Amino acid sequence: MSGQDSYDFDVAVVGAGPAGSVAAHQLAGAGHDVVLIERGSEPGSKNLSGGVLYGRALEAVFPDYLDDAPVERRITRNVVTFLNRGSRVAIDYSDDRLADPTNAVTVLRAKLDPWLAGRAEEAGAMLMPGVRVDAPLLDGSSRVIGVKAGEDELRTRVVVAADGVNSFLARAAGFRPAPEPHQLAVGVKAVVDLPAATIEERFGVAPGLGAAHAIVGDCTLGIGGGGFLYTNRESLSLGVVLRLDDLVKRGLESTEVFEHFLAHPGVAPFLEGGEVSEYGCHLVAEGGQAMMGRLAVDGMVLVGDAAGLTINSGLTVRGMDLAVGSGSVAATVVHDALEAGDTSLAALGRYEQALRDSWVGQDMATYAKAPAFLEEPRMYDGYGTLLADVLHGVFDLDTRPRRRLWRTALDTVRHSPLRTRDLVSDVWKGVRSL
Amino acid sequence: MKLRAGVRDRLSTVRFVTDDESHIEVNQEVAKATGAAAILVAVCPAKVYSIRPDGSVGCEFAACLECGTCLAVAPEGSLTWHYPRGGFGVEYRQG
Numbered sequence: 001m002s003g004q005d006s007y008d009f010d011v012a013v014v015g016a017g018p019a020g021s022v023a024a025h026q027l028a029g030a031g032h033d034v035v036l037i038e039r040g041s042e043p044g045s046k047n048l049s050g051g052v053l054y055g056r057a058l059e060a061v062f063p064d065y066l067d068d069a070p071v072e073r074r075i076t077r078n079v080v081t082f083l084n085r086g087s088r089v090a091i092d093y094s095d096d097r098l099a100d101p102t103n104a105v106t107v108l109r110a111k112l113d114p115w116l117a118g119r120a121e122e123a124g125a126m127l128m129p130g131v132r133v134d135a136p137l138l139d140g141s142s143r144v145i146g147v148k149a150g151e152d153e154l155r156t157r158v159v160v161a162a163d164g165v166n167s168f169l170a171r172a173a174g175f176r177p178a179p180e181p182h183q184l185a186v187g188v189k190a191v192v193d194l195p196a197a198t199i200e201e202r203f204g205v206a207p208g209l210g211a212a213h214a215i216v217g218d219c220t221l222g223i224g225g226g227g228f229l230y231t232n233r234e235s236l237s238l239g240v241v242l243r244l245d246d247l248v249k250r251g252l253e254s255t256e257v258f259e260h261f262l263a264h265p266g267v268a269p270f271l272e273g274g275e276v277s278e279y280g281c282h283l284v285a286e287g288g289q290a291m292m293g294r295l296a297v298d299g300m301v302l303v304g305d306a307a308g309l310t311i312n313s314g315l316t317v318r319g320m321d322l323a324v325g326s327g328s329v330a331a332t333v334v335h336d337a338l339e340a341g342d343t344s345l346a347a348l349g350r351y352e353q354a355l356r357d358s359w360v361g362q363d364m365a366t367y368a369k370a371p372a373f374l375e376e377p378r379m380y381d382g383y384g385t386l387l388a389d390v391l392h393g394v395f396d397l398d399t400r401p402r403r404r405l406w407r408t409a410l411d412t413v414r415h416s417p418l419r420t421r422d423l424v425s426d427v428w429k430g431v432r433s434l
Numbered sequence: 435m436k437l438r439a440g441v442r443d444r445l446s447t448v449r450f451v452t453d454d455e456s457h458i459e460v461n462q463e464v465a466k467a468t469g470a471a472a473i474l475v476a477v478c479p480a481k482v483y484s485i486r487p488d489g490s491v492g493c494e495f496a497a498c499l500e501c502g503t504c505l506a507v508a509p510e511g512s513l514t515w516h517y518p519r520g521g522f523g524v525e526y527r528q529g
Contacts, residue, residue: 254477
């Protein structure tokens with residue numbers, strides 16, 4: 001194309017979530033002309049997440065975020081529960097070390113995202129809210145030279161696609177195929193208001209501190225996925241995440257599963273007396289590394305959910321930290337490309353390697369096999385019941401002579417509908433995947 | 435709003451800025467041929483979709499929470515779905 005003057009901005013960042021706002025902040029801070037385009041009338045108004053942010057990546061960008069950003073509670077208690085019909089088995093992990101340094105916080109995106117975008121603005125980025133970007137603007141050789149929004153075209157040297165899990169930018173022009181239903185899950189959520197003291201009492205946490213519960217099994221009626229229950233300052237974030245292939249296969253309604261979760265005897269006591277202050281839903285990328293396609297094309301890079309960067313390790317569910325990390329890595333590569341005056345694929349393509357070398361890419365690789373492992377239906381039905389049956393054999397002292405734990409466990413496995421071969425194979429796969 | 439209410443009540447907690455044009459379009463012929471109606475009705479957490487007495491798919495786009503689940507599972511060709519125009523649609527106050 002022609003000379004420098006034909007560009008409206010150096011960079012258009014599409015989407016003011018954590019990935020986009022961090023990228024915009026870093027690039028504007030480095031002196032580039034950045035426009036941060038957001039389809040919501042203000043940042044965060046379209047965004048929703050379960051709510052646990054592993055914040056160390058954000059702290060690297062904004063060292064004061066814990067004091068300054070609107071975060072809810074610092075998570076020091078993590079509970080993973082197999083919730084069966086009539087029984088439950090949990091791992092309940094509390095640790096003072098999770099508060100110092102603070103590892104994870106709960107957030108509400110309609111509050112956090114405006115703060116993040118504000119930081120990008122302070123660094124010099126121009127926020128353009130209420131604008132839906134429809135497609136990348138392409139030149140004759142399929143190079144991205146900006147974005148199209150309705151009748152308007154904005155010409156930029158680089159586009160950073162931070163437009164979320166449905167990324168229409170990534171799909172346009174066939175940069176990436178639409179994800180398969182087994183690579184996606186729908187999160188159905190409610191925010192339930194409760195007084196702070198009630199939350200602290202029910203969840204066993206001190207003021208300012210919080211708990212994150214991950215729940216699998218009967219709470220989703222056995223559908224692949226799980227439930228979550230997180231503490232905010234004066235509310236709970238809770239809901240279910242349902243893998244789309246399994247949801248469709250079972251023919252159940254997502255709202256019906258959500259209502260089952262709310263009423264479940266293992267969940268309901270936490271919510272007693274609370275009122276729903278907001279309902280919502282969001283799509284979750286569950287495919288891990290396998291659903292990541294190309295992350296850079298001529299003139300454009302993909303970050304955050306748009307790049308498919310999420311990890312479900314069975315214990316931790318991550319997305320926002322990877323969004324922040326990828327936004328940061330992308331900004332470094334885009335900065336170098338702009339400085340060198342080359343924003344072709346040859347230059348922007350370095351982002352893929354830089355991301356692979358970063359903790360983001362390394363974690364994606366470490367957990368690459370987790371999605372396939374977690375697609376095994378036994379995770380959502382058989383194992384919770386099996387664990388409860390083993391423990392029932394231990395605790396149910398019915399005056400028959402006791403046997404050692406391993407013998408009780410072996411007998412339980414033998415009498416369960418699960419095959420020993422599957423159990424051994426799942427344990428082995430679990431060890432290698434998680 | 436009380437916990438045990440239905441989805442209509444839960445949706446009343448959500449703020450929407452409603453556009454006068456729909457961002458969702460159902461291709462009724464393809465939907466009929468592929469059985470899309472039952473799938474769309476089941477998956478949508480906002481109950482945007484319904485089955486009309488004549489078997490066609492009803493669509494109340496104003497209640498859409500913009501998650502994209504319908505697009506991900508709709509049989510090919512049965513649904514055209516994009517985000518509402520900038521500034522319209524759901525406006526989360528908590529998220």
